[in-house]
Amino acid sequence: MVRGKDDWSDIPVGMEDPLSYALTVRDDRVLQMVARAIEAEDLCLAFQPVVQAEGGQVAFHEGLIRIFDPTGRIIPAADFLPQVETTELGRIIDVCALDLGLRTLAEQPELRLSINMSARSIAYPRWMQALTRGLARDPTAGERLILEITERSAMHLPEIVICFMRDIQAQGVCFALDDFGSGYTSFRHLRDFYFDILKIDGSVTRGIAANPDNQVLLSALVQVARHMDMFTVAEAVEAGEDADWLTGVGIEYLQGFYFAAPTIHPPWAPEDERIAR
Numbered sequence: 001m002v003r004g005k006d007d008w009s010d011i012p013v014g015m016e017d018p019l020s021y022a023l024t025v026r027d028d029r030v031l032q033m034v035a036r037a038i039e040a041e042d043l044c045l046a047f048q049p050v051v052q053a054e055g056g057q058v059a060f061h062e063g064l065i066r067i068f069d070p071t072g073r074i075i076p077a078a079d080f081l082p083q084v085e086t087t088e089l090g091r092i093i094d095v096c097a098l099d100l101g102l103r104t105l106a107e108q109p110e111l112r113l114s115i116n117m118s119a120r121s122i123a124y125p126r127w128m129q130a131l132t133r134g135l136a137r138d139p140t141a142g143e144r145l146i147l148e149i150t151e152r153s154a155m156h157l158p159e160i161v162i163c164f165m166r167d168i169q170a171q172g173v174c175f176a177l178d179d180f181g182s183g184y185t186s187f188r189h190l191r192d193f194y195f196d197i198l199k200i201d202g203s204v205t206r207g208i209a210a211n212p213d214n215q216v217l218l219s220a221l222v223q224v225a226r227h228m229d230m231f232t233v234a235e236a237v238e239a240g241e242d243a244d245w246l247t248g249v250g251i252e253y254l255q256g257f258y259f260a261a262p263t264i265h266p267p268w269a270p271e272d273e274r275i276a277r
Contacts, residue, residue: 030083033075037067038092044068045100046076046262050114050233050255053247060112060146062255063104064262065097074264077116085118094121095130102134105141108268114146114176119153122164135171142172146197150178154193165194176233181221191228198225200251202236209241215249222250 037043045063052059067075084090094117101115121127135142147168154161154177165175176197177190181204200221208214218234225232234246237256246254 027083030080031087031089033069034067034080034084034089034093036070037075038089038096042068043093043096043100044264045097045104046074046264047113047266048255048262049260050253051259053234053243053251053254056259059253060114061266062114062116062148062262063097063101064116065093065100066264086120090118091121091124091127094118094124095126098127099130099134101145102130102138102141105144106134106138109140111268112144112146114148116148116150116178117153119149119157119161122157122160131168135173145172146174146176148176148178148199151180151182151201158192162192162194169194177230179235181217190224195228195230197233198230199233199235199255202256205234205242205246205256206236206238207242209239209245215245218246218251219249226250 044066046066047061047063049058050060050062051057065077067080069075081090081093084093097115098117101113105111105113117127135145149161169175174196175194176199177193177195178199179201180198181201198221200218204214204218204221208218222232231253232251233253233255234251235255237243237246237254237258239258243254243258
């Protein structure tokens with residue numbers, strides 16, 4: 001039913017704008033959905049390979065957090081993280097993702113895995129406890145764990161991120177700067193960080209074989225990464241011609257649907273678990 005212009009009397013005071021009201025209702029529903037999934041432990045990781053540009057061998061996998069709604073439908077992070085990022089639910093989601101990732105590393109001793117985190121979680125005791133516990137449980141986990149921090153998040157708390165990275169890298173953990181090129185990090189701060197891997201955002205890499213402007217930008221980013229001794233990963237690679245161009249310009253690793261979509265049923269999972277959902 002479409003409301004008439006006089007049918008908004010039930011909207012709370014201060015929410016008279018229909019769009020604002022609709023967005024608020026949507027966000028509340030997302031928060032409720034995430035809280036329910038956490039309480040019911042209806043969460044998992046979806047795994048996407050990152051492959052060597054030369055040769056195509058899998059270098060590591062990225063573990064992407066997913067939740068299930070009450071019907072069992074998989075909800076990708078993009079559909080709930082923007083609403084929970086600045087709340088405690090966002091911190092708990094980071095705890096769950098890290099714990100799932102560390103458990104996967106413990107179960108798969110040959111696996112190397114990257115897990116996303118927010119800079120806000122560094123100061124969250126439960127997240128640090130999960131990291132400390134996981135690294136202590138498996139002596140090899142540190143050297144097989146990559147923590148991904150988005151460009152936006154790193155710039156939110158640069159001093160805290162820098163100190164945290166320096167301490168954790170001493171335990172063998174690598175760090176990747178995610179979504180690089182989306183326009184937030186100043187080169188002054190980039191020099192101060194301790195990132196091992198530069199993941200170049202899909203807004204730069206997607207369709208790059210036919211985009212001269214992005215070709216110039218990406219070539220410059222590759223030179224920056226080389227100067228700072230960082231490996232490069234091109235995200236959102238969706239076409240063979242883009243993969244070929246990126247390989248030719250010197251990108252070392254590629255990730256995207258051209259190689260594989262994220263899956264909750266990775267090749268190392270037991271057959272019965274792959275069929276379960």
